[in-house]
Amino acid sequence: MEFYYGGKIVSVEQSGYYNFIEFFFRKATHFSVYAIMGAIYILILHAFNMKKQLIWAVAPLTLIFFAISDEWHQSFTANRTPLVTDVMIDTLGICVGIIVTQLLKKA
Numbered sequence: 001m002e003f004y005y006g007g008k009i010v011s012v013e014q015s016g017y018y019n020f021i022e023f024f025f026r027k028a029t030h031f032s033v034y035a036i037m038g039a040i041y042i043l044i045l046h047a048f049n050m051k052k053q054l055i056w057a058v059a060p061l062t063l064i065f066f067a068i069s070d071e072w073h074q075s076f077t078a079n080r081t082p083l084v085t086d087v088m089i090d091t092l093g094i095c096v097g098i099i100v101t102q103l104l105k106k107a
Contacts (some may be wrong), residue, residue: 006083030086031093038063038097046105056098063094 002011005023012020041063045055067090071082 006081006085027089031089031096034063034067034090034093035097035100037066038094039101042098042101059098060091060094064091067091067094 002009002013004010010020010023015023038059042055042059045059050058064087067087070090071084071087074080074082
């Protein structure tokens with residue numbers, strides 16, 4: 001199994017089993033952390049009695065901005081590469097965290 005990510009081939013042959021598994025672990029961790037951030041942030045906004053329509057706009061936009069700034073910061077860090085794909089993974093985590101939290105609040 002191999003695929004391109006960030007302009008590079010990701011495969012067991014290229015990087016070995018450890019690095020191949022570690023790649024997926026890092027991406028899953030980013031997704032999970034941003035999902036947790038989305039869940040906590042939505043709860044904080046609810047605690048301030050913000051209108052629901054405003055919450056659905058403010059929460060994702062501010063956290064996506066944070067994800068973008070995190071990738072921008074990586075452009076100044078040695079051996080790190082800022083990728084739009086990483087922002088997309090973070091954004092998916094944010095959305096899942098927000099949606100799951102909203103569904104659980106209704107239950």
